[in-house]
Amino acid sequence: MITDKKTYHHNNSHVPVLLEAVTRLLAPKSREKYLDLTAGYGGHASSILESTGDGANITLVDRDEHAISSLQSFADAGARIIHQDFAGAASDLAQKGEQFDMILIDLGVSSPHLDNAERGFSFQTDAELDMRMDNRQTLTAAMIVNKYSEVELTKILREYGEEPKAKKVAHAIIAARPISTTLQLAAVVEKIYGRRGKIHPATRTFQALRIAVNEELSQLQAVLPLLPGLLTIGGRVAIISFHSLEDRLVKQFFANEKQSGYEARLEVLTKKPISGATEDVLNRRARSAKLRAAVKINT
Numbered sequence: 001m002i003t004d005k006k007t008y009h010h011n012n013s014h015v016p017v018l019l020e021a022v023t024r025l026l027a028p029k030s031r032e033k034y035l036d037l038t039a040g041y042g043g044h045a046s047s048i049l050e051s052t053g054d055g056a057n058i059t060l061v062d063r064d065e066h067a068i069s070s071l072q073s074f075a076d077a078g079a080r081i082i083h084q085d086f087a088g089a090a091s092d093l094a095q096k097g098e099q100f101d102m103i104l105i106d107l108g109v110s111s112p113h114l115d116n117a118e119r120g121f122s123f124q125t126d127a128e129l130d131m132r133m134d135n136r137q138t139l140t141a142a143m144i145v146n147k148y149s150e151v152e153l154t155k156i157l158r159e160y161g162e163e164p165k166a167k168k169v170a171h172a173i174i175a176a177r178p179i180s181t182t183l184q185l186a187a188v189v190e191k192i193y194g195r196r197g198k199i200h201p202a203t204r205t206f207q208a209l210r211i212a213v214n215e216e217l218s219q220l221q222a223v224l225p226l227l228p229g230l231l232t233i234g235g236r237v238a239i240i241s242f243h244s245l246e247d248r249l250v251k252q253f254f255a256n257e258k259q260s261g262y263e264a265r266l267e268v269l270t271k272k273p274i275s276g277a278t279e280d281v282l283n284r285r286a287r288s289a290k291l292r293a294a295v296k297i298n299t
Helices: 019-026 043-052 065-070 072-076 086-095 111-115 141-147 150-161 166-176 182-193 203-214 216-230 244-258
Strands: 034-036 058-062 080-083 100-106 231-241 266-268 290-296
Touching (some): 019 043, 019 100, 043 058, 058 086, 065 080, 100 216, 141 203, 150 166, 150 203, 166 182, 216 231, 231 244, 244 266
Parallel strands (some): 034 100, 100 231
Antiparallel strands (some): 266 290
16 A cells, blocks of 8 residues: 555646546545546546555556656556557456446646647647657648548548638648648648637647547547446546537437436436536636546446
């Protein structure tokens, strides 16, 4: 059993989103088993382990090698660290019949991702168009921008970015090829819209490309049905989403469980999502966060 709270630490440049609400809903108790499917830099895990006190009872998953390397202090304390995408890891754990008392999925892009220009997630600084959360994969944002057809680009922008001018943006991207950097792409979109308001017009385009590169929605769709089987009776799951597409999937999954009546496996703990706009007012990147949670009540 680990009692020294300093054993666990995380990257202070990444502020855990809705930390207080997550901890309250997961309600960690001594010796309970914890699965963090998007562990990132260990912010949520650090808080929860102060209550559970046993590093050997936790499993931390992430597909980003930089996040994995930052979790070494947890590994030193006995935690299992898995370098894999969260859907794949959840599937493997489910096949092994493993169960947990707490599961967390934080679907957001961490601050170190956005702040590291080399990763190509942001248009705030110039960098190569990359956007891969897992550098082992082949597909990059540059490949999509420069090789996909106008029809494919339009579909990505419309479905993943909810971009109202998807076809026009896709046409402009193709006309401007080759596009190799984040600022080049941002300039293409800005030329269509002009610069009005506080939100950059390329925000939806960058979101769409990031989701496409990392298969974020298909990952979420794959993991949701696995959650009841991964939970013990009385086990809690918390999911943090950052845009309407993700939240819609989570909301619908929980609603389907509720409508199952006596056969429902999960009971929703959040009638309405907890918003990062109210609980994380000092964390600008958390304002769009929505937290939903449930508890397992039936096999």
